[in-house]
Amino acid sequence: MAKLITGGNGLLGNAFKKTTPEALFPTRFQLDCSRKTHLEYYIEKNNIDTVIHLAAKVGGVKANTEQMFDFYHENSKMNNSMIEACIDRNVKKLVCCLSTCVYPDEQYVTYPLTEEQLHLGHPHESNFGYAYAKRMVDVQVRAARKQHGLKYITVIPNNLYGEHDNFDLENSHVLPALIRKIWEAKINNKKYFEVWGDGEVYREFTYAEDIAKAILFCLEKYDEELPINIGSTEEYLLKDVIMMIKKELNYDGEIVFDKTKPKGQIRKPCSNQKFLDLGWKKEWYTPLEKGLKNTCEWFIRNYPNVRGV
Secondary structure, three states: EEEOOOOOHHHHHHHHHOOHHHHHHOOOOOOOOHHEEEHHHHHOOOEEEEEEOOOOOOOOOOHHEEEEEEEHHHHHHHHHHHHHHHHHHOOOOOEEEOHHOOOHHHOOOOOOOOHHHHOOEEOOHHHHHHHHHHHHEEEEEEEEHHHHHOEEEEOOOOOEEEOOOOOOOOOOOOHHHHHHHHHHHHOOOOEEEEOOOOOOEEEEEEEEEHHHHHHHHHHHHHHOOOEEEEOOEEEEHHHHHHHHHHHHHOOOEEEEEEEOOOOOOOOOOOHHHHHHOOOOOHHOOOOOOHHHHHHHHHHHOOOOOOOOO
């Protein structure tokens, strides 16, 4: 029997290539996750019994704001096809990744965010297309468990970062976008670089390799219908993170905040207590300073031959 990991060329997929090199990592040209027939054929041909579904259309605030329908439509197609194919081909275990952005906006919840609050209200308006597509994965997986008795689960990482990230300024998440902006400002001798918003937002960040290990941990230890938060819960002010990256890249230019642009939710802290109760240890998470150092060093070594540049 074999393990299939979709989205193998992405940030988290590349982390899994280190932790789980024996798995199958088809490219999107080898396996179209939006087509159920392709998935069923691949699963049957390769005798797949476990699927870790990572493939998704993802991006930061800018991309989510400008491509609401695309984010909903493309992710829904992939998720619907994957879950149906796994049911029809009797895949024993399926892990689907959600995101902390699926949680309701701040007026509907109490912090820190716990798993049972997932459907208490609307997500933040800046990414509701993506958020609703991912929320429906929770509904589909719970329905599959109830109707078919399957051991399918959903996990909720938070903001991931690390080597092999997407550094496209139009579609990337906040950390890779900042790393690229600051590095290019440095090599082009610019005295400043621009950041959307005012920098006064708080985020939790988890190194991608930690999440790969956390998902494998859940694959062995977790079998409940509710999703489970698996990210590090230490919050960082974005302004402080920018200063860390400037230090790692040895750039002394100025930050110009464009306050006319959206900045997303002010904060969205999560509780990972349920995950810790499974046996995961807080000290197993990579400190942000160390993870940023690894990521920046990798970026410098590989620039400009990195994804999105």
